[in-house]
Amino acid sequence: MSDIRYVCMSDLHFGEKGSLLTNLSQGGEPDPTQPSPVMEQLVTCLRTLLAGNQNQTTKPTLVLAGDVLELALTTTNNAAMVFERFIELVMPEDSNQQLFEKEIVFIPGNHDHHLWEMARESQYVEYVKSLKAGTKLPRPYHTTPLFTTPKVQSYFLTQLIRRHKPCKDVTVRAVYPNYALLSPDKDRAVVFTHGHFIESLYILMSTLKTRILPKRVKPKHIWDIEAENFAWIDFFWSTLGRSGEVGKDVEMVYKRIRTEKGLKRTLGDLAENLAEKDIHTILGNWAETKILKALFNFAADRFSSHERKQTTKPLSPGAEKGLAEYLEGPLPLQCESEKMKFPEDTAFIFGHTHKPFEAAMSFNGYNKPVSIFNTGGWVVDEVERRSVIGAAVVLLDDALNVASLRMYNESDNQTGTAVKVGAIKKEGQANPLDENIANCVKADEDPWREFSQRAAKAVSVRADLLKKEIEDDE
Secondary structure (H helix, E strand, O other): OOOEEEEEEOOOOEOOOOEOOOOEOOOOOEOOOOOOHHHHHHHHHHHHHHOOOOOOOOOOEEEEOOOOEOOOOOOHHHHHHHHHHHHHHHOOOOHHHOOOOOEEEEOOOOOOHHHHHHHHHHHHHHHHHOOOOOOOOOOOOOOOOOOOOOOOEOHHHHHHHOOOHHHOOOEEEEOOOEEEEEOOOOOEEEEEEOOHHHOHHHHHHHHHHHHHOOOOOOOOOHHHHHHHHHHHHHHHHHOHHHOHHHHHHHHHHHHHOOOHHHHHHHHHHHHHHHHHHHOOOOOHHHHHHHHHHHHHHHHHHHHHOOHHHOOOOOOOHHHHHHHHHHHHOHHHHHHHHOOOOOOOEEEEEEOOOOOOEEEEEOOOOOOOOEEEEEOEOOEOOOOOOOOOOEEEEEEEEOOOOEEEEEEEEOOOOOOOOOOEEEOOOEOOEOOHHHHHHHHHOOOOOOOHHHHHHHHHHHHHHHHHHHHHHHHHHO
């Protein structure tokens, strides 16, 4: 038997109305005081799965790979309360019933990037306090080492959950943007990341820099990529939607710009209004409008290619290119900077796209294909069902075998899609973890069947609410 030692999930978007894990009132508004039916059943499924571990003394480690709290489209308190409901379920008062180890690994994404800023700044303050007055201060860092024992505490999440009696000694450790594990024999490595850096939209400041100053080049190292783009990511994707009444309007704009036509119309109107009312230069309104429209259309092109809008297959050509650039550039450079080298058997786990998949893919610099796993996402953000959208829980054992448990995909079928194991078949190489999980998951029996039904209902309810909101805004 192969015991589960790591449980990885991402894109939970706690607090967002469209998240299946955010409880909704009868009126369709978020009610963070109770766990959602899908959240409750998800935890029941995890409990059933982990009960199959032979070693019940050592708990698995929970790895949360970004966009855990929704900090772009809801308020911090709502997102935090939904996170609390999740923690209450997985870490109950009876220690024997607690599902995970006391240290939780958190890899921030774009929608909860602000939690990384809070973590690194809190750590820097504590470091500065330890220095003598007059000591030369180093720059605050932007990233953590790849192969590392997580040390930076996510101050907000840790203090939030320590308010609960069973969690007094629980710590949430933040690593960003990459976190890697190496097997004891060093023959296998697994890399976790959120995945936003595979999209050009999230390195927009670096792109603009090279457009405005053609002699400049885009950064190659992950530290520099984050240093140039962290303010953009933090502002637009992790802060703006919480800006009071403006934040509510921003949420509606997010919904409007899901179509290319709506996006360019919105940005065009903005350019004309800025030129007419707010910006006055010697160029005149006509020139201002032209310049602003050019700038906004540049941004619109990036938004229009947003990976979550590309729903014909799990990875669009642009995302495939971005994934290759990341695995062939910043990731191995970070590895080399730590005087390490990826072994032949390497897996890469990411989320962000909300499109779960498993595939063996070849990249330059790797002797063998890399096992790619996407954890998908738990949000309904389009009215039409899209079968490529869904969520998975990715699992690892002590030997770092990796398996993906596909929890759901969007479907018009009212009974939902069956929970299944998403496996990567490698010639001559068996995966004992795949077999172990497949033996445990009986899709046509509870709790798995009940989960599928609840997920299907939750998708339908949220799609109907979104449709009404869009119609009311027209």
